[in-house]
Amino acid sequence: MAQLKDSMSPLHIPTEELMVWGERWLSDVNPETSKAKNPNAFDRQQSVNFASFMDSAFANTLADALGGIPVRIPNRNSLLPPIENCVVLVLQRKVG
DSSP states (O other): OOOOOSSOOOOOOOHHHHHHHHHHHHOSEETTTTEEOOTTSOOHHHHHHHHHHHHHHHHHHHHHHTTSOOEEOOOTTOSSOSSSSOEEOOSOOOOO
């Protein structure tokens, strides 16, 4: 079993990547689709991608705090994690 840390490290989000997301937020066009959008907001696609970006950063920080355990993406056909002692990065899961 991994050795837990006494405290969780600060969430690390690379400044350069966050600046790119800030530019996308401020823009009135989604550069990936070339479709117009409201400035100072994400469109649906950008919102999902930004949430995934933040989820990944948090999962890596949590995995480090839990003793450096791996981060894994789950098998869509299983309710169990892919391996024991891992942080599961759930992109989107609906059960039922």
